[in-house]
Amino acid sequence: MKSKGILSLLFSFGLLICTANAGIQISVVGDGAGYDILGTGAETHESTAYRSTGIPKNFDTDNDNIYGSAGLFMFGDGGAEINKQPFSMHTKVGASWASFFPADDLRGVAQSSLQGPMDDPAPAINAVVRDWGSVGTAVTTFGDCIGAWRKILTFKVSSDAPRKFRIGLVSGTQNQEDGRWDPAGLRITADGGKTYATVTKLENNGNGNPNWVFFDVDLNGATSGTFTIEGAQRYDMKEMGKINSYYTTGVSLTGVTFDPLGEARSLGLITALVWPGIPNIDAGRG
Numbered sequence: 001m002k003s004k005g006i007l008s009l010l011f012s013f014g015l016l017i018c019t020a021n022a023g024i025q026i027s028v029v030g031d032g033a034g035y036d037i038l039g040t041g042a043e044t045h046e047s048t049a050y051r052s053t054g055i056p057k058n059f060d061t062d063n064d065n066i067y068g069s070a071g072l073f074m075f076g077d078g079g080a081e082i083n084k085q086p087f088s089m090h091t092k093v094g095a096s097w098a099s100f101f102p103a104d105d106l107r108g109v110a111q112s113s114l115q116g117p118m119d120d121p122a123p124a125i126n127a128v129v130r131d132w133g134s135v136g137t138a139v140t141t142f143g144d145c146i147g148a149w150r151k152i153l154t155f156k157v158s159s160d161a162p163r164k165f166r167i168g169l170v171s172g173t174q175n176q177e178d179g180r181w182d183p184a185g186l187r188i189t190a191d192g193g194k195t196y197a198t199v200t201k202l203e204n205n206g207n208g209n210p211n212w213v214f215f216d217v218d219l220n221g222a223t224s225g226t227f228t229i230e231g232a233q234r235y236d237m238k239e240m241g242k243i244n245s246y247y248t249t250g251v252s253l254t255g256v257t258f259d260p261l262g263e264a265r266s267l268g269l270i271t272a273l274v275w276p277g278i279p280n281i282d283a284g285r286g
Contacts, residue, residue: 071095076136
C-alpha cells in the first residue's frame with residue numbers, strides 16, 4: 001500500500017510538472033533562408049502536385065507522398081475568377097480538430113486561373129490529381145512599411161489534434177512579377193504571440209507558382225492551442241505608388257496543410273515525469 005501511495009504521489013507530481021510547464025513549441029523545418037519548395041509551374045513538381053502520390057515529396061512526414069495527410073485549408077473554391085470575396089470563400093478537407101478564422105488584417109479573398117497551377121484539394125488522393133480550375137488567395141490590408149507583419153489567418157486545434165504535426169504554408173501564387181503580394185517572411189505564433197517561429201528573406205517567385213515553407217508543432221502537453229499565421233510585407237506603399245498609382249501591396253496566403261509527425265497522444269507515467277524540452281533555437285518564447 002505504501003509503495004502504491006508513493007507511486008500515486010509521483011504520478012500526480014509528474015502530471016503537475018507537465019501541466020505547469022507545458023508550452024507549445026514551434027520550429028522551422030529546413031534552413032529558413034528562403035522558400036523550402038519554390039514553385040516552378042510544372043504540373044509534375046511537388047509544389048503544384050502536392051496531393052499526387054506519383055510525385056516524391058521532400059518534406060513528407062508519413063511516406064504517403066502527399067502534403068495534407070491530416071487535412072488542409074485552401075482559400076477559394078476552384079470556381080469562377082472573382083475578387084473581393086469574404087473569408088467564407090475557402091475549401092477545407094479533413095482536420096476536423098481544427099477551426100479557422102480570419103485574422104485581424106485579412107482584407108478579402110480572390111481566385112484566378114492565372115494563379116498556380118495546383119492540385120485540386122477536394123478529389124480523392126491518387127497518383128495524379130487533377131488541377132484546380134482556379135487557385136485562391138487571401139490578401140491583407142497594407143502595413144506602414146517594408147517588413148510590417150500582417151495577420152492573415154487564425155486557427156484553433158482541439159484535444160483531438162495530433163500531439164505533433166507539420167504545417168505547410170503555401171503562398172506566392174498572386175502572379176505579380178514585382179511580388180507586391182508575395183510575403184518577404186512568414187511566421188506562426190501561439191500562446192497569444194509568446195511562442196513563435198519565423199522564416200525571413202523569402203524569395204519573390206513572381207510567376208504565380210506556389211511556394212512552400214514548413215513548421216513543426218509540438219503541443220507539448222497542451223490539450224489545445226490557438227495559432228496565427230502572419231506575413232511580412234515586401235514593399236512600401238509609397239514605393240508601389242511611384243511604380244503605378246493604382247498599385248497596392250500587402251501579404252497573401254494560399255493555404256495551409258497538416259501532416260502528422262507520428263507522436264501518440266497518450267500520457268503515461270514516464271511521459272508525465274519528463275520535464276518539457278527547451279524550445280528549438282529557431283522558435284521564440286518571450
